[in-house]
Amino acid sequence: MRLDYLSIFPGYFDVLGISLLGKAAVNGLVDVYAHDLRDWTHDRHRTVDDTPCGGGAGMVMKPDPWGEAFDEIIGTEPDPSVHVVFPSPSGEPFTQSVAHDLSSVERIVFCCGRYEGIDHRVIDYARSMWTVHEVSLGDYVLNGGEVAALAITEAVVRLVPGFMGNPQSLAEESFSAGQDGLLEYPLFTRPVSWRGLDVPEVLMSGHHGRIAKWRRDESIRLTRERRPDLTDSDVSARH
Numbered sequence: 335m336r337l338d339y340l341s342i343f344p345g346y347f348d349v350l351g352i353s354l355l356g357k358a359a360v361n362g363l364v365d366v367y368a369h370d371l372r373d374w375t376h377d378r379h380r381t382v383d384d385t386p387c388g389g390g391a392g393m394v395m396k397p398d399p400w401g402e403a404f405d406e407i408i409g410t411e412p413d414p415s416v417h418v419v420f421p422s423p424s425g426e427p428f429t430q431s432v433a434h435d436l437s438s439v440e441r442i443v444f445c446c447g448r449y450e451g452i453d454h455r456v457i458d459y460a461r462s463m464w465t466v467h468e469v470s471l472g473d474y475v476l477n478g479g480e481v482a483a484l485a486i487t488e489a490v491v492r493l494v495p496g497f498m499g500n501p502q503s504l505a506e507e508s509f510s511a512g513q514d515g516l517l518e519y520p521l522f523t524r525p526v527s528w529r530g531l532d533v534p535e536v537l538m539s540g541h542h543g544r545i546a547k548w549r550r551d552e553s554i555r556l557t558r559e560r561r562p563d564l565t566d567s568d569v570s571a572r573h
């Protein structure tokens with residue numbers, strides 16, 4: 335999998351050389367390239383922004399640098415196998431399902447906006463050439479797309495076959511199909527007693543049936559408490 339990042343702060347992506355992602359890059363699972371959008375400007379100030387047409391607060395990212403960067407990084411011919419991701423507060427929700435879809439893609443280009451966003455024609459142009467995903471991480475406002483691109487990267491790459499040491503742990507996660515969309519149960523490890531707090535006895539019983547029931551009951555309880563939106567009517571009836 336090849337990952338490209340276009341940003342005026344490419345240094346954000348130095349972190350991708352660390353930890354698991356670093357290992358994936360080393361064993362050739364993932365190739366990561368960060369690009370400075372200002373490399374495709376031609377004025378002395380390396381200008382990437384301008385005032386919004388129609389007025390309004392803040393600045394908007396000019397389309398020209400993006401177009402020239404696309405030509406060089408991706409190419410000038412349409413190719414639907416290239417997936418271009420624009421993090422945006424007004425994007426579609428980024429979910430585990432989207433992460434899963436992207437994990438089988440050969441190439442992803444992350445376009446990280448700043449200011450108040452990117453001239454919309456950049457996204458329209460990208461849609462005419464490649465497969466575009468305008469995605470939101472959630473209902474809160476970041477200062478740019480870089481942190482979102484890092485989060486999306488981690489969610490996607492960990493699903494790439496051969497990346498995670500223990501694929502079983504992926505199967506049991508929240509938000510993955512296996513758990514009926516329920517939240518994960520609480521986890522414990524040794525010591526059994528810690529600062530007066532003990533591991534639930536059932537988990538030390540060795541009785542796998544009781545353990546499985548305790549975990550499911552906890553998942554249902556937590557989901558009802560914290561995420562009523564995940565417990566649609568028949569799910570709650572079923573549990």
Ligand SMILES: Nc1cc(-c2ccc3ccn(Cc4ccc(CN5CCCC5)cc4)c3c2)n[nH]1
Pocket residue numbers: 421422423446447448449450451452469470471472473474475476477478479482
């Ligand atoms: N899930 C999530 C994603 C983001 C995100 C992603 C990319 C960019 C690029 C620039 N910004 C800053 C930004 C953008 C829009 C407004 C809202 N303004 C209202 C009127 C015009 C615009 C404020 C501030 C990003 C934010 N934030 N949260």
